[in-house]
Amino acid sequence: MKVPYNWLLEYVDIEKDIREVADALTMSGSKVEEVIEYGKEIDKVVTGLIEKIERHPNADKLRVCQVNVGEEVIQIVTGAENVQEGDTVPVALHGSTLPGGVKIKKGKLRGVDSNGMLCSEAELGIADDDSVHGIMILPKGTPIGVDIKEILGLKGGILDFEITSNRADCFGIYGIAREASAKFRVPLKGIETSFKEKDENIKDYIDVEVKDDLCRRYAARVVKNVKIGQSPEWMQQRLMDAGVRPINNIVDITNYVMLELGQPMHAFDHRFINGKRIIVRRAEDGEKFTTLDGVERTLDSSMLVIADEKGAVAVAGVMGGLDSEIKDDTTTVVFECANFNGPNVRLTAKKLGLRTESSSRFEKDLDPNLVDLALDRACHLVEALEIGEVVGGKIDIYKNPVKPYTLEVDPNWINDFIGINISKEAMANMLGYLGMKVEVGDKLKIEVPTFRQDIRIKEDVAEEIARLYGYDKIKAEKIKGEAVEAVLTREQRLTNIIRNVLVNRGFFEINTYSFISPKAFDKIRLPEDSPLRNTVKILNPLGEDFSIMRTTLIPSIMETLKINYARDNKEVKIFEVAKTYHPAENMPYEPVKLSIGMIGKVDFYDLKGVIENILYVLGIDKVDYERDEKNPIFHPGRCAKLLVRRKSVGYFGEVHPEVAENYEIEDRIYVAEIELMPLFEAYKTERKYKPLPKYPAVDRDIAILVKDEVAVAEIENIIWKIGKEIVEQVKLFDVYKGKQVPEGMKSVAYSIIYRREDRTLTDEEVNKVHESIIKSLSEKLGAQLR
């Protein structure tokens, strides 16, 4: 909210620089987001008297002025036509600056010396447009040679406040003034509201009926013999500084009062109130109404309207109607000053897409007792501007008057809660500045004014004390009491371990959106009945592409690979640890999964190796890899299901060529997706020491020819089974296809280590087992020794 500084100063005497005030109010809870200083950029501009004007010898449109700027008379060439000898004008001297960083230097204009510039209002940044006015002419008798900022009152500025939703009272300048009064401990001045009522009775002009409790109070006054025109310059200036466009004197008064007190008002042209009756009622569903801005709107029965006998004249608290607006020939005005249910105004404004200065105040739930002050203030201004006469009496329908709220607070509790030590008298004094009446006993008995609906419990009072005392003065203290031990859960610890393994293997962690497009499932070839298509859906997504919560991380990692590939990043190793979301009975189920993705000079076994590394570090040994030809995401011949303790926990492999194509990647892609919880459960915490071997090992190599389709796991199973008594380790060291190996066959070579724990093995023993392994491989797998 924009508050012109000089307007604020009307209610509190603070003799301080605007920036100092901004900082102080920010620290006491009224955050100033921006300080707009008038004339900040103006330098070396003074008042000057034009003593003589002559025609320019070389240019018809230019004139040469001798200007007295106090200490000297300087010559300035101007193109302006509105200046005359004897005028006092703002003069930008040599070396001066103007708003926008404009620098003025002396020079020659068509051969004649010019030692500065006469300024217009626009050039000084105090008006938007100078095409009409030309050079700014100052009143006669303005002193000469004085800084223009002093003359024009440009030493102030505008404070732009961020008002929090709980402080409805601060949506008016007077509320801010009260805050300033409390912060600086200076009295808050009263508001001038006096005016004379003419002896006629308002009842003869208008009748009001309130039909709905959404209107908590409705007050009105009538002003007659109105002379519509422009409001005085000072009022227009203040409105503009506060960000409101001046319209005419009556509308300006309602806006002025709204800005000042935070209470929106509305002015109707009495002529256009049909039946001279105002009815506050719910709109009918489908009721049409044209608002001030000329837009026809369709209302519904959740909305409150101000109506006459024929129809709506205003949407309550939001905007008035076009038909009854104040016109140039309006002579009798009805001032409405009412109080409406805040949430209802908010919803109406939202439904109509019409958030106004008025609705944004009403929606905070204003104090109904503000109505009297505002209505009187408006009438006072009418009288002060001499633009009309206030008809006697007022309408005021106020069924359930709001009363001040009283609460008791223990001052010691406040001190303890905040961690300060101030006297109860000092507390009472602070609260007094905020408009609270405080009786000081053992406890503080506080009467909270109705404009502070936000103060209801002791914590609220503690906040008032703390912020006025100054948060910066509260000492910073360590938490006392028993030390609390911080612990990481097993899941947190193991997740970190997994991330570290991946980083050490050259993978970069990624971080992708949790919502995806439903089309992503088609892109990864999921069949229509895939359980992964059963998703948590967002009712109001940012767009279809972000409309469902992901059940798998694969589309996200594929998109990331796609982006990188398209940008010529062709060697990419990435992973993500993130939640997936699956519909469940009450709350969705959100298991954490790990996805891994690679493109570049890598193959299936690089990916499998990383997974094996992770399982190794976690001490998980009951692992199986099953060929999975059915997984639609993957190349049917290059996909493995990962089983831990015989339970499937994920899958990995080379992405199906069609999926790769869908993501526009012309390279082999390897991805994995593994659910983490089963890994955490299988994690082996215990490791037991086994004595180092005492007896020597026997190392035998074996090379066999088998059919291509024989899996090495089958060979290893046989070796282990036959040699289980004495085999210590089986290590695959070569797989070869090509020269000297028949078509459809492969050569597989193992190193087998034999050892017994209790004695040295004899050659004979080893030979026996080794032979039966070879025999068994030959019988079961048709293996030939090479």
Added chain:
Amino acid sequence: MREQLEKIKLEALEEIKEATNSQRIDEIRVKYLGKKGSLTTILRGMGSLSPEERPIIGKFANEVREFIEEEIKKALLNIKNKERELKIKGEYIDITMPGKKVEIGGIHPLNKVLDEIKDIFFGMGFSIAEGPEVELDYYNFEALNVPKNHPARDEQDTFYISENLVLRTQTSPIQVRTMEKTKPPIRIIAPGRVYRSDAVDATHSPIFYQIEGLVVDKGITMANLKGTLETFAKRFFGEKTRTKFRPHHFPFTEPSAEMDVSCFVCGGEGCRVCKGSGWIEILGCGMVHPDVLRKGGIDPDEYSGFAFGMGLDRIVMIKYGIDDIRLLYENDIRFLKQF
């Protein structure tokens, strides 16, 4: 005979000094001390000496032998050193050639900074709590004093899943969830993803990260809140960091505050990052509202607490000078490799 011995001694010394390799030394050893060596030959002729002369010459001959042996030893050591030096000289390599590396990856900048923040709070006794991202309206709003139709709901454009399920708009729902599960003393932080239906641009992302903090115990004061968060700020942003607490309003804390830290880019002088103010807004905080404690099953007359919440993305962006939030969610590998 004595002269002969003297001569041998001098000759041997001469030859040893001239020898440049160990092979030559071996030859010298054989020539003088070997079975057929000149010194041995002389000693064999000792018999021809008178009994008086024999011990004298014998002693001298031994001295000569010892002398030569000693010189040979010295020379050998010398030559070995020289030979080693020579070998070393021939083995120089270009140490500016690249090392043999295992390529190492990296943690995402968001998590990297988060890990740092977690460590700091961990050191202060804070454990890490977690909660669902698809959250009940109750925990996300109602339990935090934001009933239906509260204006604060407009400010946090919410993604809805159903009438009572939302994508959490903040990490604060973890407050009541934690209180329901844990008896005080409570000291937790809860980092995680949050969601707002903001259109994507350089400063807005519909998904971002927050870190919630909650402390509940007997006698927790606002001074404790300041103490804890000041300590955090100094550990995270540097010991010279100053903090500023400004009053603010949140429905679920009372009193409430925002904390600024002195700009860690310019040190408080004013720069582009802090928009010339010298301060950067980092987090919102406050004393847990008694209604919220009650919702968590904690008696506000017995216990008090404070809570805070900060946006991780903003901190990461300022820390690394990242000017577009989209970079954090796009995962260009060239971006990720910078952290």
